[in-house]
Structure formats: C-alpha cells, structure tokens
Amino acid sequence: MSGGGDGGDDGAPVGGGARLRPLRTDLAPVVEAVEAAGADAFVAVGDRFDDDLRYLTRFAGPDRTYALVVVPGATDEREERPNPDSEDPDREDVDSEDAGTGRAVCCAPALFAEQAHREFGDAAGVHDGVVREVRTEGVGDHAGERAAAAVADLLGESEEAPALLVPPSVPHDAAVYLERAGNELSSTDAVTTARARKSDAELDRLRRVQRAAGAGIARAETVLAGSEVGSDEAGRPAVRWAGAPLTTERLRREVNAVLAARGVRDAGNTAIGAGPSAADLHFVGDEPVRPGETVLLDVSPRGPDGYYGDMTRTFVVDGDGGWERRAYVAVEAAREAALAEIEPGVPAKTVHGEAAAELAAYGFDPNAAEGEAGFTHGTGHGVGVSLHEAPSLSGAGELRAGHVVTVEPGVYDPDVGGVRLEDLVAVTDDGYEILAEYPFGIAPEKRE
C-alpha cells in the first residue's frame, strides 16, 4: 500500500520492521533545571496518560500512578554503566566531574516491574551521566508517598526543607504527601521546554507515524474515489460505496483498520466530518456522506513509542466548484504563506499571521469564533508525545530548530462544511521539512 506523495512511504510498519532501538530521554535538562533553580530534586507523579512522565521515563506502563525522582550530583555508580561506544572506560561523558550527573529513580508499581526495567531502567545509548534505578512497591502504596521516601533517601538528612521542582499539574494528593514530608514545592516548565525540541530519534518516530497517517488518508481517499453517487433509503442523494450509503463512521473504520495493521497503537483520534459536520472541529459522530459536500479527514494516530502523527485532507465527491472550491484554493494559499515563514528565529505568531492574512485576502473572516463562518482556530501547534504541545503558532516565542508543528489553515461555514489541510512540519537549521508529504486535490483519486 502506498501512502502517496513524496514522503517515500515504503509500507513499513510504524514500530517494527527495522527493529528500532528503544527511545531514551536525555535527563540532563532536568538536572540542569534543578541546579539553575537552586533546588534539590525534581519529582513527577502520574500514570501512563501523563505525557511528561512518558517522555522522561519512556515507561508506557501503568494506569496506576507512579513517580520519578531526579537528583543532581556526582554518583559513585557511574562505573556500573560503562559507555559501550567508548574505547576508553575512563572516558567522561560530561564536561566536568560533577556537572550534569545525577540519579533518577522510577518508583513503579510492582506488577509493572519488568516493564519498568525494560523501558526505563536500561538506558543504553544515553550518555547524560544520570544513573537510573527502578524501585518497586506494593499496590497499596501511594505514589506520592513512595516519591517522598525516595527523596528522603536520595537527599539524606538536612537542616533545611528540601526544595523540589514539580510539573504544574502534579496530582494534588501527591503534592500534599510531598509537602507533609517536609519538602517545599515549586513548579517548573523545564519538561515542556525540553519536549518542544525533538532529537533525531524523535523525528524518526514522528516521520514513521505521520507516514501511517498518510496511509490512513490514502485509504479514505481511495474509498471516496471508488464510490458512486446514488441515493439513500429515503431517496436523498447519497455517496454509496460497497453497496451501501457511505458514512463518516464507515470511512473512519476503514482508516483505523489501516492504521492498526501498520502497528499504530491508538487509532482513536480519527475525526471525519461530512457536510456541515466538517465545520465542527472535532466531529467523531456518524453522518451520511453526500455528493457535493466536503469530507474532512483529520487523522492523528499515536505510534507505539507514544508519538503522534497529525494530517488533514479534505475531499468532495461530485463537487460543483462552489463554496468548497473557493475555500480549497484559499486554504492552499494560506498553507503556502505559512510555510514560507518557517525557519529558526521567526516569531511563531508570524506564521499564523501570514496564514490568516492570506485567508482574509480571499474573503474569509480570519478571526471567526467557533460556530461562525471563517478561520476559527490557530494555524498550528506542537506535536510530540502529546497531540498538542509547545510551541503554538499563535503564541509567544520564536521557532527553533527541532520544533515540530502542524500547519493547518482551514475555513468553515457551519451551514455548508469545512476545508482544512494539515501537515506536520519540523523546523530545520535553515527552514523546514514536511515530515511525510501527501498529495493535494479536492477530487479524490485512488491511492492504493
């Protein structure tokens, strides 16, 4: 099967095939944040749906809470993890003997001990000087209590209350455990910042899952191209496929089956609208597909390593070149205008501003509220282990190399439909890379 386009889709599964080396996260930025804040440790508590923890530990496991404690400082245990790439066993991976070194303890539920060791404990290939350790505890213990015990153990006795950095959304009960144990908490955005810039290994995962998203779109486009105009049981004009009226739910199942077959773990983020529901930004219901109406497919699967793809295309079966054709041309132009701005050092807002200005030039309201006609959302958002993360193309700050963002201008009319075109774009040293290209065109073509 081909995902189409120039992205070089080889039909390879998202996670397997080439037997990818497991992803590991460099914890040095966390250690540095603790040191820069004059704090003593970093603590995160959450479950497998906490994307900060997923990123930091690569532990995909439990829907029970677990904890990560990171403490800066030289350790005596570095010799336990010799650098396999180094011929000199005494080679230092860090600049000075103390800087950037530390210990990281993952307090995992006992039932997930093996998985925690496999996914977090074995950090082969990471040379951040941080020694990793998995501690397992009984099911009844609260992760906040376990984290407090690990902090006390790692820091030892002290006159002053230990200062802990925590992510802002740490669970309140865990925060209370840590405070009652005598720690002082303050929040840090260090993890958000670290997550925004992707490593080469992360870009590789994003390309793979985005190619899978393209394969999903290709399936839907092929179904639409093979459909025919007829009527439904009530005699209304309807798009028919495989002997029955086509609906958004039938299309979604076709897309998700392709995603699952390619190794995507969570194919649940496929939003498909048809006609007026295409103007609903997150439509996951069941609507008939009608001739002449926009079919908007927003496919954002999550790969086995937790990274999301995000791609949108819009098609019309048997279109008559009315509103939807004008909208498509405008959105294509807005996409080009946005892409032309992307390079390191550019204020992120500029990208949204250019896309909005282009849509305005075509006569669409660039600041419409949701439910009104026009451009009702921002031009893009960061994508990584969260579907929405930093940076926002409507927010403060500058683009930097390694940022990965959607570029997704769209225009909507709640009475008619919607057109959106979305790609995933990595900011490179001198511009941008579209992570997996997929062709354009409002009339569906066979892609398989």
Added chain:
Amino acid sequence: MSGGGDGGDDGAPVGGGARLRPLRTDLAPVVEAVEAAGADAFVAVGDRFDDDLRYLTRFAGPDRTYALVVVPGATDEREERPNPDSEDPDREDVDSEDAGTGRAVCCAPALFAEQAHREFGDAAGVHDGVVREVRTEGVGDHAGERAAAAVADLLGESEEAPALLVPPSVPHDAAVYLERAGNELSSTDAVTTARARKSDAELDRLRRVQRAAGAGIARAETVLAGSEVGSDEAGRPAVRWAGAPLTTERLRREVNAVLAARGVRDAGNTAIGAGPSAADLHFVGDEPVRPGETVLLDVSPRGPDGYYGDMTRTFVVDGDGGWERRAYVAVEAAREAALAEIEPGVPAKTVHGEAAAELAAYGFDPNAAEGEAGFTHGTGHGVGVSLHEAPSLSGAGELRAGHVVTVEPGVYDPDVGGVRLEDLVAVTDDGYEILAEYPFGIAPEKRE
C-alpha cells in the same frame, strides 16, 4: 465474523449499528456527596485522560484541561428541560422539591464548545434534577481559574470560605487556584464509588466492547489454527503463517485491525506474549512464536464511549502436553472456583482466595512475586471507563450488584511461559453474568 462462544456476537460494531442513545451520567450521587459532607460544591479539573471527568461529563474532547463544577440546591431553571418522556409537564423527577437538584457547569475550552454542548450539555434522558450548562473560555485561561470563577458565581457572596469537594488527584495547580480564591478543599471518593456500580446502559456498552475483544481473540486464534510448524531463517523451529515466521507483533496487528474495523477507538491495549514473554504481565514487544510454547493474548480495547473490554486466552501451537497443559487445567479450575463465589454481599477477597487456593492445590505457588514461578497477581479488578477501577478482588469491601470485574487467574514460569484466562463478569442480583462468553481450549481452532 463470529466472536465465538455463547455471547451471541452478531458481528455488530461497538458503537454504531443500532444508533445507540448517547450515555449520560446521573449526577445525583455527586450532589448527595456534597450535601452529606456539608460542603458547598464539587469541583473536578482534568483533561480527556481523566476518567472521573470522562464519566461525569461524557465529554470525550480536549487534551487541554477543563473543569466541572456541581452545586446542590433547587434551581429556577428546571422548566428549561422538560422531561420528554412525561405527559405531565409539571411532573417532578425527584422526591422533594429541593433534594437532589442542582446545577452543573462544564468550563470547556472554546475550541471544543460544540462538542461539549453535544456530549455534556444535552442531557436528555437523565432525570437527576441537575441543570447542565457549558461555559467556554479562551485557550489561555487556566481551568482552575475558570473553575474558581464558576464557583464564585454559582455560590454567590458568603461570609465563610466555601467548602469544595475534589477528587484526590485534582491537578495541584488547579487546587492552588481554588485555594487562593478563598475556597477550602477536601477530597472525596464519591466518584470512585459511583463509578463502581454500572447502570444498564453502561453494562450494554461493556457487553459490546467485550464482544469486540472476543472478535479480536477469534482473529488471533484463527491465525494460530491456520499456522504451520516450520523453521525460521536461523533454522530454529518456528510457527509460520502466510509465508513467514509468526511473531507477537504480527498477531497484534491482526487483532487490532479487527478491533478497529468494529469501531473500537483505542485498540492499543493488546498485550501478546509468546514463550517466556508470556510470563511478563504486560508484554507488548515483538517475539517469535515457537511451537510448543504458550501464546498469551490479553485484549483490552476501549469502545467509543470510553468503556473497556478485557479478555485473555492462552493457546499453544503443536503442544506436547507438558507444563502448559498442567497450567491450563489448573487455571480453568481456579476460574471456576472464583466464579462460584461471585454474588452480592460476598467479601471481594473471597474470590481471590478461592482462586489462589485452587492453584495451590494444583501445585502452583499462589503468592509468587512478579518474576517468580506461580500466581503473581490478583484475581481481578473492576473495569469501566478505566481499565483498572474499583472494586479489586483482592481488596476490602463486598461485591454489589452492578460491579463489573475481571476474573483472571494465571500461572507463570519466567523460563517457560504463562497461562491466563480472563473474562469480564457483572455481579447480578443473584449471582453473575459473563459479559461476552468465548470458548476455552489450549489448542487453537478456527473461529471465523
């Protein structure tokens, strides 16, 4: 396609087909918990991965945080939501004029306004006397801040600090917003308790997604039944299917494609182990399937309404009747022993105790630690909008009608493999119901 067994699988998709009425949650238990605690309001803050919020609001939307505020008290707005099933427009849905009535405000991100109205705001069919309202705010606002503003607005001015009930894991930053706004917080387990007992509509959703889980197992069993014993490229004995050595990853893709085609949104919880990895409780890696070794399939898809299925079967291709046969017989006996205990009023622990005793009678260690040989986990856990929720079959408390639990005895040997058999069981008024039956047998048979 047939899911096999007596469950009456009709091949129907999980969510569509019969055009299910949307699920709505009775908020009266939340109102009652606030009143019983002498508190003023209930507040929850989280994103779409917060299962308490998903349950309370049925709002599946944002990966940005949102908030729910519930305030007891009679409202003047009841007439805005006449009961469509009642011929008498003045009919009271509650016992007294004030009891059990209240207001619930969902503070949703503006980009998800339409979805919030659709999924939360329209509570047709719920007669809990709670008036629902959606308020939308800009992307930049913090959900904790929005919740604090809604609390102040709903409660009005007061001499005393408002007392708020919150779930224990409310995000710490939201808790701080609420406290700084002058509220006093205490935690409640009312939502956990309410979630444990399923309504008929919830049982219907659980049956549907469990039938899909059975269809996934049926696909894997059919692949195994159609496989043949041969060798891999290294000349080692291997199970081969469709011209290539079969692996756990290939099997998982077959299972997940079936799940996706049936409308399951999250097919990502399919754990398949083969040989020694079958003893790893949460194995999602890629291992070759060898003749004579256990293949353990644990399939726990999430349906479109958020409810999970959870089913495990174990097969051996070309088995020789050794360890795995003895383990299978023991686990089947443990399953029967556990099921025989299930009825309302029975201490949950009894169920685990009987299963463990049966395994011990067959010579397996009933209290093995993970990584050791024997029974390494509890006999079951509640399942609903979380894959693991109350009650636990190893925990305190009694079984009650409406509880839905897994029954999943298993024995493992890290050097050999593992056998687990798992079904989803609802506690009924006089016993139990297996939500979707699936046949047993260690030798795979064609099920499609």
